[in-house]
Each structure stands twice: as structure tokens, then as C-alpha cells.
Amino acid sequence: MSFAKEKPIHSLIAGTTAGAVEAFITYPTEFVKTRSQFGGKKLAPLQIIRETLKTQGVLGLYSGCTALVLGNATKAGVRFVSYDHFKSMLADSEGRVSAPRSLVAGLGAGMTEAIFAVTPSETIKTKLIQDANRPNPQYRGLIHGTTMIVRQEGLSGIYRGLFPVMMRQGANSAVRFTTYSTLKQIVQGQARPGQTLPSTITFGIGAIAGLVTVYTTMPLDVIKTRMQSLEARSQYRNSFHCAYRIFTEEGILRFWTGTTPRLARLVMSGGIVFTVYENIIKLIGSGSSNQTR
Template identity: 40%
Template sequence: MMERTQKLNQGSPPAVSTKLLAGGIAGASETIITYPFELLKTKRQLPENGISSRPSSFSLLRSTISTQGLPGLYAGCTALASSNALKSSIRFFAFSSSKEWLNTFGTFNATTATLLSGITAGIAESVLVVTPAEALKTRMIEAGKARTGTGDSGMAGTIRQILKNEGAGAFWRGTAPVVGKQAMNSAVRFTTFEILEGEVARRWPEFAGRVSTTLAIGALSGIATVYASMPFDSIKTRLQSARTEYNGMVDCAAKIAEREGICAFWRGTTPRLMRLMLSSGITFTVYAQVVQFVSSDSRNIMRV
């Protein structure tokens, strides 16, 4: 996908502004479509849904709709949609830039360069965007705040409350597992996507580059991403809860394993799996289409 979009502009890589724009549109698009899955996943991971009460995703879906209506499925969406637009911009920019830089050395094969670039992208997006945005989203979901037209004021109110009661540092609580999760996410997602894309181009060239193919490959890369990074995601949610009782990532992991068993690290996998299968396909497809559109439009302007 990255190589294909880079060839669109007469062999040169997309401009920085194109990467940022395409990434932002891709991130916002997938969030709006898939957010209810994210909400259900987070609710299942919160401490209150621990040992004594483990409602299924379907039960949480029914109770959320019955008590808060359909808008309840988008509690905290404003925070995540805003951050995902920025996160996706940083992810694609950091990934493509890192890979271009690594390729100048000529010492890394394609898979290794993709893996290292994915890790770089994950670390960059974690520290700059994901950790504070995930903390804000978790608090808004935890408080059960259903948002409609007042989403911005709800987000602003939650920010003020966190700053007043806990200080700015609370937004970066859980940075370590977020970095682990996002580095794993990007490394596995980009590497799996490019391997599958290469296989399709080699075995079934007539299907390469199609929107439907990109969606399917993106969905498959999402499956691998979920299972590889789920433990980091579970620990992150616990640490960012307002009722956290843990002293860091290692303490949290040890207590979850001791009290709830190893399987607790994969609690909420089903809604996250559904979300990432959709979001991976949507993100890669929208990114590629926006890059193609902008690059084609730029060439048309130059001809005029």
C-alpha cells in the first residue's frame, strides 16, 4: 500500500502535507464508524467489570442503549475521534518517513524496515497523542456520559475535572502500556498488511490495488494486531481508570494475573477485534484513496 501510493506521484513519495491530510481523514473516518465497539471493549476492561461481574458485550450493548439510548454508544467519541485524526496523521507520516530513511542505508530488508518503521510510528503516536486521548476517553466512558450535541462541553468538563483533581500528569498515566500497545499495533499492522499485499500481487495480480482487496487485507491485519497487543490495552485501561489501585504497569499486570487469571488480559477482545478489523480496512483504504486523489489533483493543476 505504501509503495503503491508513493508511485502515484510520478515515482516520488507523497508530500508531507498529503501524508498528514490522508492520515487525518482516515483516522477520523474509522473512529466514527467503529466507535461503539471501542466503547464496549473499554467497559468490559474497567475494574468494576472485574471478578464479581462479567457481563458480555451483548449485555453491555443492551444496557447502554436501554439506559442512555443510541447516543450512549458514543460516550467519549469526541475525544477519540479528535485524537485519532491526529494520531493517524502522525502514524502514517512517521511510518513512511522512517521507512524512507531506513531504505537509504540499504542494510535492511523490506520486512525488517517495515517492522522498525511501525515501531517508530507507534512510539511517536503514543507519547504525542494516544496516551492523553485514551485517558480522556476512558474517563468519559467510565462516567457513563452520553454525548449528543453537547459532546465538546462534556469533553471540556472532563478535562477540567481531571486537571483540578489530579493534575496534567493524569493524562499520561499508563504511558508505558500505551507505548507497548501502539508500537505492537503499528509494527504488526503495517508488516502484516505489506506481506499480504505482496502475496496478493504475486499470486493474484488481477486483484492487486482494488478497494475491496485493500479492505480485506486491512481486516486480516487487524486480526493479527488485536491478539498481539490486547494485554497492553487491558493494562492501559486499568491504569487510566479513575479508581485505579495499581502502582505502574508491572504491578497492574501481576495483580490482574493473580486475581483474574491470564485470560483477563484478553477480556474485551471480541468488540476490539470487530473494531480493528473494520478500522484497519477503512484506514488503509481511505489513506490510499486520499493520497491518490490529492496526487492526481496536483498533477492536473500542474498541467493547467
């Protein structure tokens, strides 16, 4: 597939905006998914929602939201910039990028975002969600919670679960970008030359990419959540020990716990992120071209 190389600043602006919009809209599904993946009594998504609304109100569904919105905005910005960078490095002399090379570019983008954005924000979000469910929460919001975590555990406290996050984000981006790029190429092949795909089609392609991503990467997401929980240091030696304990004590299906809310989020996420990203790129591009006339 061939592509037009985006300016890094354009990718950063479009990606950051898309990530922030997507995170805020879909956060309740992320909250439910994270709550369902902790150890202990297994609750259905609707039970978690009813229990949270009863005890904490609507705002309870947004516990840890600020951490994810900021982290997701940064993550999406880093993801699109790094993906475009890796893609340009792997393109052939005619600017084409094969599906396997797109997979490698996505893998690199995912691991980059895991190190610079995802691990800290997701660790803090996970701890805030779990703490909010305690009888006597100790964290009073994002800043206080982050300060307390660093004070109690050091910087390693917000980098808990780095390995499974890198694996999950690498797999997420590899699968999502490859699926999206392949489907977009197929659809554009059926369209008239030069025709721009409507937002509804972009949203649909992004949603399908999100669907494929969920089922292929769910076990990594469960391990990531457990490694970032408040009890992780006392229960798991490392990610492999965590995976072993889940498998032997809870069964293989536990690796797909939280699939429904994550599916809801990533299907919407894929549609929202790619639609917002593509439209902002068009807007910035047309603005830049108008200024040069």
C-alpha cells in the first residue's frame, strides 16, 4: 500500500486530539473493564455499573478518567507520529508499505507509546479505580494519587507492568493499524480515483479494526491490569508468574474477562480515533495549503 507522509506536527496535533476525544467518550467502558479484571468476586458489567451508580453516582464511572484522558491524548499523539515515522522507514522506493511491514511499524509504534505514555497513565488509572472502590479511599484525585504512589513506591510504582503493557500496546497497534490500512486499501480500490472516503466508512473500518484487536490481545490486557493493581507487589513476582497464577487458579477463560466492555470501547475507539484523526489531518492540510497560496 502507498501512503502520503504526514508532517510530524500534523500527526501529533491530530493524534493527540483524537486520543483525548476518544478517551472521554468511552471512559465508562474502560472503568467497567478494569474493575472486572481485578481478582476476587467476578461481577458482570451491568452489575458493576449498578453497584457504582448506587454507591458513588455517575461520577464514580469516571474515577481515574483524568489520568486516562491525558495519557490517551499523549499516547495517540506518540502512536501516530511514531507509526508514520516507522512506516516511512519501511516504505519501498515507490512509497508502498506491505502488510507485514505495516505490522512491524505498528509494533514499533505501540512499544514506543507504551514506554512514553501508556504505562504511567494506565498504572495510575488502575490504582485510582481500585482505590475508589475501597471503603476508605486514600487518593484524593489524580495529582494527590500520583504523588502518593510515587512517595510510597518510587518511580517504579507508576511503571508497574511495563513489560505486559509494551506487549499489549505493540500487539494492539500492530493489529489495529494493519487491519485498518488493509481494509482502507480494499475500500479505496473500489472507489473512484481521488475520491475521499466519507467519515461513516472511515468509522466503520476503524470499528472493525478495534474488534479484531480486542480478541487477539485480551490476555495481555488482563495481565497488565493485574500487574498494575494495588496488591501486585505481594502477589506476583513478574508478568509470567502472574499469567501462570491466573491460568492455574482461575482458568484460561479468565484471560478474556472484561472482553465485553473492552470490545465496546475499542470498537467505538477505533471508529472515533481514525475518524477524528483523518478529519483533522484534512483540516490542517487544507489550512496549510490555503496559507501557501
